[in-house]
Amino acid sequence: MLDIAASLSLAKNTLDLIRGVREAVKQKKLSNEDMLDYLNTLQDKIVDMKTTLADADDENRELKRTITELQEKLAERQFNKDHYEFHDNMVWEVGIRRQPYCPTCFYVDDRLVPLQQRGRQEYHCAIHEKNFWPYNPQSQVLSF
Numbered sequence: 269m270l271d272i273a274a275s276l277s278l279a280k281n282t283l284d285l286i287r288g289v290r291e292a293v294k295q296k297k298l299s300n301e302d303m304l305d306y307l308n309t310l311q312d313k314i315v316d317m318k319t320t321l322a323d324a325d326d327e328n329r330e331l332k333r334t335i336t337e338l339q340e341k342l343a344e345r346q347f348n349k350d351h352y353e354f355h356d357n358m359v360w361e362v363g364i365r366r367q368p369y370c371p372t373c374f375y376v377d378d379r380l381v382p383l384q385q386r387g388r389q390e391y392h393c394a395i396h397e398k399n400f401w402p403y404n405p406q407s408q409v410l411s412f
């Protein structure tokens with residue numbers, strides 16, 4: 269299989285060959301048999317170029333698909349960290365106490381992962397399989 273650069277080189281050679289054949293035809297130097305040989309050679313070169321272009325087209329489509337997937341993943345991770353703050357053992361949108369996010373995902377993996385509420389005071393990160401409880405002074409009873 270040829271790559272695109274080799275195929276471009278082949279296209280240049282093919283055009284040179286056509287130029288040479290045209291000159292030979294003008295000067296009536298070619299027999300019909302010679303002419304058929306040249307036409308067969310040109311046909312082979314064009315078939316090679318067509319195959320290379322089809323392969324390159326497949327590869328191009330695959331690369332575009334990969335780029336789209338990576339752009340989607342990147343968009344998922346792009347958020348402004350300044351809009352979030354850490355308190356009560358979890359990450360929150362600044363000034364909004366509605367949905368807590370996993371602090372490990374936020375600070376270690378740069379991901380904004382909403383915590384799932386389990387109990388009244390218990391939140392769960394499905395990615396880290398960890399539970400979080402907001403700081404509650406009344407529950408800080410030391411027992412020895």
Ligand SMILES: [Zn+2]
Pocket residue numbers: 370371372373374381393394395396
């Ligand atoms: Zn997490």
